Amino acid sequence: VGLLGGSIGLALRERGLARHVIGIGRNPRTLATAVSLGAVEESTTDLAVGVAEAELVIVCTPVETIADHVRKIAAAAPTALITDVGSTKEQIVAEAAAARFIGSHPLAGSEKSGVEHARADLFAGRIVIVTPTATSPEDDLAALTEFWQSLDARVVTMTPAEHDAALAHTSHLPHLIASILAAATPESLLPLVATGWLDTTRIAAGDVELWRQIFAANRDHSLRALDDFAKVLAQARAALEKTDYEALAALLAQGKRVRDAVGN
């Protein structure tokens, strides 16, 4: 029960959307915090006990452990619908194929992690990508869609592969670039960084192990996104090298056009 799980619990309880919200985890202290914050009504470290009477189970662990949890949950609660909040989908969905599972990915992170930063409105207006497969029952997809919509999220449906290809560009590549930029900055110059460097490298402060798992789970699409980036980088370098400042300005203008299209 961290930021996402805690926020789901708070939102469900604030809206009276669930008869019962149970937090399952390994760390009793975190679970106690979740209970005291009202994110869950009760908690347990015993997965089978926690999910026994569940209609919906949401796995909020790092991506490499999700499929294994899904299989255990499916064994303990065969009638429960299971989803997750992981940042990658193709591998997880493939490994959880035998379970009653449809993957989800809420685009509602934060630099802050931990249940103590949970907020009932974390999903309000945010996109949640739901990734059914050809064999996902329509009723399950409808139920999962309704669940996220009840938290005021906007649900977008795509295949697990489409999800991973898209997120490689919109999330995983930016993280890698921010890390590379930070890692490439000579430490003696850090007193001279200003707003631009701070913004551009902010997500490099993210949890290393969580991100290692994301890149491992989405290697192929991440490589392709990185190569797309490297092509534009080579154009920028060539323009600078040849002092072709019109070409460089055209590239800056294209970046500005894309960035302005999104807004702050």
Added chain:
Amino acid sequence: VGLLGGSIGLALRERGLARHVIGIGRNPRTLATAVSLGAVEESTTDLAVGVAEAELVIVCTPVETIADHVRKIAAAAPTALITDVGSTKEQIVAEAAAARFIGSHPLAGSEKSGVEHARADLFAGRIVIVTPTATSPEDDLAALTEFWQSLDARVVTMTPAEHDAALAHTSHLPHLIASILAAATPESLLPLVATGWLDTTRIAAGDVELWRQIFAANRDHSLRALDDFAKVLAQARAALEKTDYEALAALLAQGKRVRDAVGN
């Protein structure tokens, strides 16, 4: 008179640090705004008139026009000390060598430009880099240092070349990388961007022509910084390619260490 010039004027007037603050510019409407906001007491579009009795003149124009302005100011007001707020220094200082000029660069920008966003406390606690040469009179350097300190800035002194090499890493490279990342993002995926992409690409929204001039004025150092970045990028790519996730995690950890050392 834009964000920086306006903020200097507001700070000087709020603290009663100058007998007289005159704004000089080409656009009468901008000058009228500066007067009405209290950033300057009076204004003129005539450079020679504006600087005639000045002790200190601060040139706040795009980098390619600074040296020319400095030469004109030196001709009209031979006893005035002249400085600027440009993002590059080596070329400007070389071209202004004949004038009583010492370059400055306040690390106090904002995505917002224009005198209407000027703030008297824009420089408070921020670094201003001052770049004297071997021939800069010590009294002038002392006066300029005292001037920026009177606006509560922290003054750091380095040579113009040291400045440009440092800022290539801490400011110009991040801008270029943010622009490349935005330009390389498929526009069909923009609805799926979240906090990470938004932070990492924010400065790509900057003024294209101002940045074209900065890269043109700091081409050599920018190329070197870009090549340093490309080396780390190649390491990241190789680690992904070889599924060497320990090497990738080490790179992410190095980025996190650097980023965490700076704080938000």
